[in-house]
Amino acid sequence: MQEIKKGLEGIVALDTRISFIDGMQGILRYRGIDIEQLAGMTYDAVSYLLVNGEIPNEQELAAYSARLKTERRINGEMTDIMRICNYGSEALDSLRTAISCTAQMDYENDNNSLEANKNKAIRLIAKLPTMIAVMYRCKNGEIPLQPDDDLSHGANFLYMLRGEEPSAIEAEAIEKDFILSAEHELNPSTFALRIAASTLADAYSAIIAGLCTLKGPLHGGxxxxxxxxxxxxxxxxxxxxxxxxxxxxxxxxxxxxxxxxxxxxxxxxxxxxxxxxxxxxxxxxxxxxxxxxxxxxxxxxxxxxxxxxxxxxxxxxxxxxxxxLQIPPELATSVFAIGRVSGWTAHCFEQYTDNRVIRPRAHYV
Ligand SMILES: CC(C)(COP(=O)(O)OP(=O)(O)OC[C@H]1O[C@@H](n2cnc3c(N)ncnc32)[C@H](O)[C@@H]1OP(=O)(O)O)[C@@H](O)C(=O)NCCC(=O)NCCS
CATH class of the missing domain: 1.10.230.10 (Cytochrome P450-Terp, domain 2)
Incomplete structure (x- = not known):
């Protein structure tokens, strides 16, 4: 009988070009760049790096940021869904529904080309902060706010959530949070997502598998x-x-x-x-x-x-x-997902590009 590694500890399951961890020395890199350097960039630049595999030049970053800003908005139907969802102690339950509904409203849902998948990545990266802010404000009987295109990814989220612009330090803190949370190799949610993607399930389905796994208190919870x-x-x-x-x-x-x-x-x-x-x-x-x-x-x-x-x-x-930052505990896991979604989409594409269905064995007792 082969030795069983409980929790798959130390098992190397696949090759990746997305991130590198040296757990003994405390090193983390996304696509070859140290986390300390990444922390000083914008989330737009880091998410571009993860999704597209390279640092954007000035024009590429400007075009990407502009695209994210237009995609920040959610339609009236989605706002109504967020209002109806009215989550309990965990906003992630509503976020899961919101991503499901986004998939059903997306005409490219079943298109698994790289181009369509990159469009889905942009939609998710842009819309997650809006969805979370809208669901929070609806739950508290407050009017949902429109995104502010003059604000960065992080600052806009805090503005939409709290109804006032954050200070420069608060904006820096939330931007860093999204960057540092964006990617971490084969953590449980990313592994779950890669299993889903390995069956050639669509990108939204794979992301939802990741999101559900993030919820656990031993992971993002x-x-x-x-x-x-x-x-x-x-x-x-x-x-x-x-x-x-x-x-x-x-x-x-x-x-x-x-x-x-x-x-x-x-x-x-x-x-x-x-x-x-x-x-x-x-x-x-x-x-x-x-x-x-x-x-x-x-x-x-x-x-x-x-x-x-x-x-x-x-x-x-x-x-x-x-x-x-006055982010309530019931939103914490969902806010983690705002950052992580760019890493998830990168892993989803990497799995599609070099796929073999992930299917280990169990020892029958
Ligand atoms: C992250 C985590 C799941 C890693 O799990 P793991 O690699 O399986 O490590 P283990 O849980 O086997 O930990 C080894 C030992 O340290 C203990 N331990 C590990 N993290 C601990 C913690 N946060 N508090 C108390 N004890 C802890 C375990 O109970 C275990 O003790 P044992 O040998 O007496 O059974 C685990 O450290 C944990 O549950 N942390 C708290 C939850 C958390 O912060 N999760 C976010 C992860 S980024």
Whole structure:
């Protein structure tokens, strides 16, 4: 019998040109470019890079950004659907419906050519922020706002959600969030998406498979868990007892640990710096201090008890930023999806281009 690797740990399933991770050294690159450099670009440029495989020149970027802006709008029918959906504790349930409806309204839905698929990618990248803002405002009895074409991808989302333009620091924070969340090799949602794409299911169906997988609290859902934890811990002095209580009961602390990184996740480092900046601008640094204390206690406990430290993952300090940006916890996983959708579409195209149906075996017991 072949050895079974539970959770497929360490199994290399395919070749990719989209991203590279060195988990020991804490390196992440999208299409050969270090995450530190990508973090200083715009989400438009990074999503272009992921979807098209190369950095856009000035004209290409201008044309792409203009196209995204025209595609930001959603029609009246979609607004009505968002109003009816009226999600409960998890907005992703409505977002899933919204993407399904977008597919049904898209005349290219069943066209699996690269050109049609790139059109779908643009539509999804552009419309996801609008859908989330509209569903949130409808749920709260507020009038949905039209996108503002003068604002960047991130700033426009915050404007449509909150009804006021973000500060320069807030705009920088959300733009970085989308960039750092955009792509991460064969994480669970991307793998689920690639399985769907390997059956030659259409791109929307594959993206929905990815979106549904993102929802889980051990994956994208952890961001919401961190936000709730920050409120529960409330003050920095409680961090120690909180962690000890959870660990004694073998409960997971959201936003820590990673299958691939055995060192500090490079995205976390950037998020931490950004979180400090938004906290400082806000004036009340409590959430940031709570997070820093949680990080210290987790590091100490894992090092002392297991001989190996644990580090915050991508969901930890991003959740601190969401608190300061007043993004409610029930939107956290959906906001993660705004960034991730460009990576998902890139993987979808890569699977179509060099396809063999993904179908492993199970050992019968
Ligand atoms: C990310 C994650 C799913 C990785 O899973 P994995 O590679 O299967 O690692 P494991 O869950 O097997 O972790 C190894 C050990 O560390 C512990 N551990 C890992 N992350 C932990 C956490 N966040 N809190 C407490 N304990 C943790 C596990 O309980 C396990 O202990 P055991 O050997 O006594 O059973 C896991 O670290 C986790 O659940 N983190 C919290 C959820 C989260 O933040 N998810 C977002 C990922 S980007």
């Amino acid at each position: 952890a961001r919401k868990g961190v936000m709730e934890m920050l409120d529960e811990v409330a003050v920095p002095e409680n961090a120690n007892d909180y962690v000890l209580y959870k660990l004694a009961r073998k409960q997971k602390i959201m936003g820590f640990g990673h299958r691939v990184y055995r060192n500090y996740d490079p995205r976390s480092r950037i998020f931490k710096e950004m979180a400090k900046k938004v906290a400082k601008e806000n004036g009340d640094t409590t959430y940031y201090e709570v997070a820093e204390n949680l990080e210290h206690v987790m590091y100490r406990e894992f090092l002392e008890v297991r001989g190996r430290p644990i580090y915050p993952n991508v969901d930890f300090y991003s959740a601190v930023i969401y608190k300061y």
